[in-house]
Amino acid sequence: MYDNTCKFLVENFPTDFATWLLGKPIELAKLEPSELASDPIRADSVILLESTEIIVHLEFQTKTDDTMTYRMANYWLRLYGKYPNREIHQTVIYLKPTNSPLAYQTSFNSTKLNHEFNVIRLWEQPTETFQQYQGLLPLAVLTKTTNPEATLRDITKLIDKIEDKKVKSDVAAATSIISGLALNKEIVQRLLRSEIMKESVIYQEILLEGLAEGEAKGLAKGLAKGEVKGKAEATNQIAINMLRSNISQEIIAQVTGLSLKQIQKLQKLSEKQVQPAKSPRRSQKKLIADK
Known part of the structure; x- marks a missing residue:
């Protein structure tokens, strides 16, 4: 560094x-x-x-x-x-x-x-x-x-x-x-x-390097325990975190090894997760109104 x-x-x-x-x-x-x-x-x-x-x-x-x-x-x-x-x-x-x-x-x-x-x-x-x-x-x-x-x-x-x-x-x-x-x-x-x-080139490089290092450590730990499923989940979560940090899909693909299609699916999943859930009370009112 x-x-x-x-x-x-x-x-x-x-x-x-x-x-x-x-x-x-x-x-x-x-x-x-x-x-x-x-x-x-x-x-x-x-x-x-x-x-x-x-x-x-x-x-x-x-x-x-x-x-x-x-x-x-x-x-x-x-x-x-x-x-x-x-x-x-x-x-x-x-x-x-x-x-x-x-x-x-x-x-x-x-x-x-x-x-x-x-x-x-x-x-x-x-x-x-x-x-x-x-x-x-x-x-x-x-x-x-x-x-x-x-x-x-x-x-x-x-x-x-x-x-x-x-x-x-x-x-x-x-x-x-x-x-x-x-x-x-x-x-x-x-x-x-x-x-x-935040607009500095060196700052962005260090940030990306840190994300890649954190990913490598997480994957190594999962592999050491033989948790293949855990490895996939860890990789997906890292990709989601990088998407939320506005890092390009091409860079995420290089870091995680995921395909662009997989990353796009994760992006849709991430967007659904952040959408606010509908209030049950509001839904009930809507049903009454519909009747």
């Missing part, structure tokens, strides 16, 4: 991140990790941006990884092999405070290869920097602040000033998700209004 949110921010606000990381507002475009090589890489965590002169490789981490130094060297070699004439700028950004020495490693060293890269520990970064750019606002709560709740309150005021409705929605949704690393859910929900976020 945090990887996808950070990737969303970088890809939608590349100039803000370039200004922060490179010191100048370079225009950067998304570069697909699949273009590096035929060998698989961890595309879920790799963020690549490019211009005519530079390749920016970013990785956001909520916890340390003892393979990180090797991975950065490996990705640099792949990038260099494909783009030998461009500068390659690599940065690992740690989101949560840690005392692990791994968060302070900035190089890969072996008998034949020595490679250096940049490391940023957000909790050491000045909060003021992140209040200057819309794309960095969601990360502000994780910076060097003595009061994360007060910082989030300041950020919400800055978000309210964003005139573009879509940008405001996206920044608010990303702030809500990332702030969960530093604050409890109740505080975040109290300070950030959910109606602002």
Whole structure:
């Protein structure tokens, strides 16, 4: 969830991140990790941006990884092999405070290869920097602040000033998700209004991901108990809940495995369930009138 949110921010606000990381507002475009090589890489965590002169490789981490130094060297070699004439700028950004020495490693060293890269520990970064750019606002709560709740309150005021409705929605949704690393859910929900976020792409993706995850857990539990009937009923109920959330039938079909015809039947069933039952007294009056 945090990887996808950070990737969303970088890809939608590349100039803000370039200004922060490179010191100048370079225009950067998304570069697909699949273009590096035929060998698989961890595309879920790799963020690549490019211009005519530079390749920016970013990785956001909520916890340390003892393979990180090797991975950065490996990705640099792949990038260099494909783009030998461009500068390659690599940065690992740690989101949560840690005392692990791994968060302070900035190089890969072996008998034949020595490679250096940049490391940023957000909790050491000045909060003021992140209040200057819309794309960095969601990360502000994780910076060097003595009061994360007060910082989030300041950020919400800055978000309210964003005139573009879509940008405001996206920044608010990303702030809500990332702030969960530093604050409890109740505080975040109290300070950030959910109606602002509902039109955000990242908010909708997280919502759908949560529905799919909940469905997977429910089905797994049913299968473990051998309840085939229960599995079908659980699947139908999930589909009905998604219909009531105005999720398209095509997406419901992908998530549940049901056919569109089955989903349409469930929709009719759901509509019947929400219709108010007729009052017996009213029905009796009608019968008397008919007589």
